[in-house]
Amino acid sequence: xxxxKAMHKRAPIGLFWHFKxxxxxxxxxxxxxxxLNSLNHHRPAxxxxxxAKYLEACTKKDNKDK
Amino acid sequence: xxxxxxxxxxxxxxxxxxxxxxxxxxxxxxHRPQKFWDGFEDRALVYDVxxxxxxxxxxxxxxxxLNLEEYWLxxxxxxxxxxxxxxxxxxxxxxxxxxxxxxxxxxxxHIEITFAGQKFVxxxxxxxxxxxxxxxxxxxxxxxNPLSWIAEWARYHQTMHEVDAIIFFDNGSNVYTPEDIxxxxxxxPGVKKVLVMSVPYRYGPHDPGVIFHRFWANFLQVSTFxxxxxxxxxxxxGLLNVDIDELAAPIPGSDVFEMAHExxxxxxxxxxxxxxxxxEPGVTDPMPNHLAFRTVRKDFRHKLxxxxxHLTPAGNGWLILMCIPVCTE
Numbered sequence: 001x002x003x004x005k006a007m008h009k010r011a012p013i014g015l016f017w018h019f020k021x022x023x024x025x026x027x028x029x030x031x032x033x034x035x036l037n038s039l040n041h042h043r044p045a046x047x048x049x050x051x052a053k054y055l056e057a058c059t060k061k062d063n064k065d066k
Numbered sequence: 067x068x069x070x071x072x073x074x075x076x077x078x079x080x081x082x083x084x085x086x087x088x089x090x091x092x093x094x095x096x097h098r099p100q101k102f103w104d105g106f107e108d109r110a111l112v113y114d115v116x117x118x119x120x121x122x123x124x125x126x127x128x129x130x131x132l133n134l135e136e137y138w139l140x141x142x143x144x145x146x147x148x149x150x151x152x153x154x155x156x157x158x159x160x161x162x163x164x165x166x167x168x169x170x171x172x173x174x175x176h177i178e179i180t181f182a183g184q185k186f187v188x189x190x191x192x193x194x195x196x197x198x199x200x201x202x203x204x205x206x207x208x209x210x211n212p213l214s215w216i217a218e219w220a221r222y223h224q225t226m227h228e229v230d231a232i233i234f235f236d237n238g239s240n241v242y243t244p245e246d247i248x249x250x251x252x253x254x255p256g257v258k259k260v261l262v263m264s265v266p267y268r269y270g271p272h273d274p275g276v277i278f279h280r281f282w283a284n285f286l287q288v289s290t291f292x293x294x295x296x297x298x299x300x301x302x303x304g305l306l307n308v309d310i311d312e313l314a315a316p317i318p319g320s321d322v323f324e325m326a327h328e329x330x331x332x333x334x335x336x337x338x339x340x341x342x343x344x345x346e347p348g349v350t351d352p353m354p355n356h357l358a359f360r361t362v363r364k365d366f367r368h369k370l371x372x373x374x375x376h377l378t379p380a381g382n383g384w385l386i387l388m389c390i391p392v393c394t395e
Contacts, residue, residue: 014315014336014337016314016339017312017313017339017341018312019341019356020340020341020343020359021342021358023311023343024211039364040363040365041363041364042361043361048360051357051360053226054226058225061255
């Protein structure tokens with residue numbers, strides 16, 4: 001049974017980050033090293049905030065476990 | 067280490083190597099590189115045989131039949147040791163097929179399949195839904211990804227999305243053992259259940275011979291979705307499918323499982339954004355983990371990505387993950 005298209009639209013939409021650098025080339029060649037180029041690249045605030053929150057939560061959990 | 071380690075093996079059936087019968091791809095006469103033929107799964111008939119949650123049906127999760135369809139339609143199935151002839155319901159989609167054998171006596175241990183004049187016997191594996199009852203389950207397939215990446219991926223999703231159980235399909239890694247993966251995942255704080263299943267079969271190639279759905283031949287991964295749904299996670303609170311190179315963005319005040327439960331159809335979709343392989347300054351690890359990558363292209367290309375889905379197994383959720391048919395009726 002296929003999902004009705006109208007139903008699919010009702011699902012909330014979030015975001016995932018897909019890391020080209022996390023790759024052992026077993027599926028496809030996609031970890032060719034890139035150089036940072038300010039014209040073409042940027043460091044999105046959402047990603048920086050995500051890692052900041054994650055590391056903060058890990059620190060809290062580690063302190064709680066001690 | 068506090069997580070409980072669960073064990074499961076697949077019950078698979080393959081066409082004999084010495085025989086001539088093989089699965090052929092869509093449009094088999096089209097030119098394709100040797101790499102495609104080397105990776106194409108042409109011999110697997112069944113990836114797994116197990117009890118349905120209702121303990122009355124036995125499910126066979128298989129690659130799609132393609133040119134073997136006529137043999138499947140003529141195949142016969144017997145429960146063993148009784149010899150009871152079973153009626154199949156066949157559900158076929160692009161990259162996977164599920165066969166539901168009806169009204170199987172719970173004392174039976176094996177299924178005998180007569181296919182193209184050959185007999186195959188497969189053990190009926192147990193349904194582990196009770197082991198994952200109420201769990202927020204994350205699942206993936208991986209081969210040889212460094213254990214440090216796997217640990218970071220698991221810890222991130224446990225911390226940011228309250229994942230408490232992980233089902234991990236190891237696709238023939240040769241740099242460590244399934245037990246090494248179990249140990250790595252079991253050491254992640256907050257993870258309570260870990261199941262690593264070894265599936266050392268062909269993953270399936272990208273197909274340059276077709277215009278649409280070029281990953282259609284990834285039979286194994288699509289079929290493991292069905293195994294997770296029906297063999298392991300039928301009573302789970304929710305399911306999340308993310309690869310080792312993917313991190314689901316946090317949701318303020320919630321997580322992907324809660325979002326799926328609150329949605330009208332039990333589904334939470336995610337759009338992917340590519341993160342470039344630009345290592346942060348100062349990182350010296352030769353195999354740095356996710357945190358070392360924080361750069362994205364400015365143009366539209368960072369959004370050229372697949373969509374992942376997460377759903378709760380409750381209600382209609384069963385019917386819509388990856389559009390795989392369900393066999394509960």
